[in-house]
Amino acid sequence: MAGLQPATPKIVVFGFRDYAVDAGRNKRTAVCKVCGSKISDSRATTSNFTRHFKQHPERYEEYLRAKLASNQLQSPQMSPFIESRAVPSRTANTPRQTAITDAILTDLIISCNMPLSAVENVDFHRFMSVVDGEYSPVGLGTITARLELLVAEGRAKLQYQLAEVENVSVTVDIWSDRRMGGYLGITAHWMRIGAETIALQSHLLACSRFKGPHTICEEFEQICDQYNIKNIDHILYDYAANMKRALTTCFPGLVNADEDDHLDDADIWNDLAVEEQERVDRTLSTRSQCRLQGFAHTLQLVVGDALQETNVISPALANASRISALLHTSPSFGEELEMDFGQRGAPASVLPPWNVTLRQLKALVTFDYQKLCEVLEVGGHKESKFTEREWSQVKELVEILTPFGEATDLTQGEKVVTIGAVIPCVLSLNHHLEKQKKEAHYLGSLIHGLHRSLHRRFRGIFVNVRMSEPSDGGPLPFSDTVYLKAAVLDPSFGTMWLDHDVLVDGKLKEEVSAFVKDLILQDAAEVEPIPAEQGVDDRDPAEGEEPGLFSSYRKRQKRTAPSCPRAQLDRYLDICDGQNSLLFWAMNRQTLPSLFKVAMRALAVPASSAEIERVFSHGGVVMRPHRARLGNDTLSNLIFCKCNTI
Template sequence: MHPEKFQEYRASTASDVMPAASGQKTITSFLNDGQQRMYDLKHPRQKAISDALVKDLIIKCCLPLSIVDNEDFKHFLHVLDPQYRPIARSTISSVTIPGMVEVKKEQIKNQLAEASSVAVTTDIWSDRKMRSFLGVTAHTYAKLKELIEVLDPFLEATNLTQGETTVTVSVIVPCVLTLRCHLQEIRGKARYCGPLVRALESSLKTRFAEVFSAVKIPGCEPAEGRGPTKFPFTNAYFIASVLDPAFGFQWLEHDVQLDSDIRDVLKTEIKEYIKAEGDKQAVSTADAAEATGPGEGELSESPPEKQLRMFSHYRRTPSSTEKKPSGQAQLTAYLNLIAEQDSDSVPCLRFWQQNKSKFPTLYQIATQVFSIPASSAPIERVFSHGGILMRPHRARLSSSMLSDLMFLKCNVYA
């Protein structure tokens, strides 16, 4: 060996890769200049993608850990973010998932420590390799209480809108607006049911977008390109709510957070809807009277009126001089009446039966809109009866006999 010659050789090779005094780049840095710089392992973007990959794909979507070794998946990640450094499978199995388990265990321990009582269920399960696992679920009273608090108004709304012998259409608008306010109030204090509350809010906003946009609630406008609301019964929903003495305009006062000017505009619009319906009823009544002529029309079951005796006209005002109040006047008097008295104690149909002579135009509108069902529950019950009748051991039952039995079940012996 010649140590001197070896040191000279190392010095000569080092001078080829080390930068010169003038700042010349090394060979390694020169080759790396054309490549994009990768994220550091502690970079926020690197951590966000890796955490989402494990939580969303491997845990929630139940994809295998080996997906991170797939070349096509690596190419997908490179297209998604060229600077992302793919996480290794060994890192996921030995670091990421165990760390997530420990964090979740601590959260569960803290929740159980605060619970006054816990109900536990256990079960044993075996996988395809016949490995046994013991499962334990814990149910706290606080979690169940919060779940009941979230869903209880929905149960009440379901019962109100699925009746067959009561008016249901008038509760749609108050129920929808009240449920929206309920979810907004409970969203901030929900500890266990936060995802459920957000899902219910989104579903409510999607299903009843026409109602929310009609009352001009911010953030509930129809989607771009959808145009104005085309739901056929939207106006009828609002008319029915106002003509129900249990509600009137109370839902607009309590469940819609709007400026007083906008609220007054909405009231005026709904009153105009009712006035327009009253004008239609007046025209149709006049046409029917002309078509039937005097003495014709509906037969009355009451006995014929007695002949007037002498001087009876002194105490009786001729009917020709009686003038029926306008629809606008009837609506104003009706709103004043339900504001003064406790209308909750009188059922909706009974109220209008008692006041049909006082508000004849509104009575005609009410009987028309109140006939609209709030849901498809009545017709679905009909086919539920059919499913009960058509049991497996009655396969020879003909379609005509099944139809007759369903008809009698729903109309005679219901």
């Protein structure tokens, strides 16, 4: 260490040796003390050294602790900047001091989105002197180091949990912050199986900054290696074109009330050239051959396709948009509406999710038509009045699209099984549209457009249930058999969808039923054999047991307990009747052991990318307009901590 220059970065001093600077090439190199790898970086950064050292989690955590202790020793005294107050008597490492500092970080900075720099604010110091007169204020360097340590501990816990999991699925998406910086987000999904309970786990692995499209693959590989994820069951990752179209799907004639409310940037996908998209696809395929599309985004595309095909509803929707704008820009109109109807009105029209506008229309049609026209005319907004035909069109549109909104909400739940609902939702929507064709008076063209798009974008499902003929082309969308297995193994649905919404004759239904059962039994055959003590007891009733008052009950139960996977599947189909999926399998894991493992693998797959979208929503809240100077690493760390409760 004696030969190192004073300007040597702390991480190099701690974890590397043979440090050398090449001034001519503006480079510096060092050799990792742990693995002996030679790492190079520019003279102005340490990102390559840090990125490599993170691959040794235990040593990296030691480095963060040493860095934190060093920052606490070097933090300047804050008392000269505060009005006269007693010099704190508590040292930096006392339990009370540490607990308060940790609470400031977790409860105020992470949970309440308080800026990190607030810890150096004079008013905050004054407030803390009231809370605890002996607390010693910490500097920005200390709180940043504690944040890094918290992230390292969280990642270590995730690594430990993932090491014990057999089946993991991930969602992958990209996002841009307000400074148009690109971030790659990855969430992992698996089942945590306890002694008596089962819980669906969804955690953020990373939300990492990437500097260009070419770095997406490198970041993905690095994150997988960091958590030692070798094989992924399923990857949920939409094609760029689908993502862009889904994010911009809206009703024609409706305007965006507030662009800042929408934090997803569809244009970021334009930065991915075709060759880059193909490269990303190849990288993902090396980790998993099973790549799924997001159900909610695809359903948005179905609605978008139909809305683009028909213009008959546009005048009515334009009126609805004007009324929504009036509610949020004209106080007098809002007061008149509240006086007549007892409510302020519909939510603002926001561009990205079409189902937000659907909620607006549902609120609008609850008004009395005649009273609404009177309020508009008295308020001087005659141009926004609906004709009777337009009012009927809006009501019919709400009736047609309400099931689509329900399906979207059902498959975007948090900490609940969602993939089992995909096939029941698609088939139920198809059945709904078939009925609407006979009952609609004004929007027949829209219904036919929805029906065509539903069959095209979910063609794999309709082929698998024998409602469409297979094609000779490549893989069909939503043709993965995990959807069939999950639909049957989710006791909320079982085979009810097969009976009610598969619109084919009885013989074809039997073929579909046999096909799905064979898929499940093939997976069950690969499960480890059932231990003898958990299997069926075929002993004679009088052998090995003394008779008791209720001994015959126990023996009868033992005889009827299913042993082979086929018997377990028959038993499952007899007892599933709309129960909660996780509770059902927690209660029946011992009686259906082979089927249990198949169900846990299938039901852990998410139906949509809702979890990663929630991550990006948190990122948008953290990166508020007045926090534009927030560093990339700090933003990633704050998002990681905010989204993970481990």
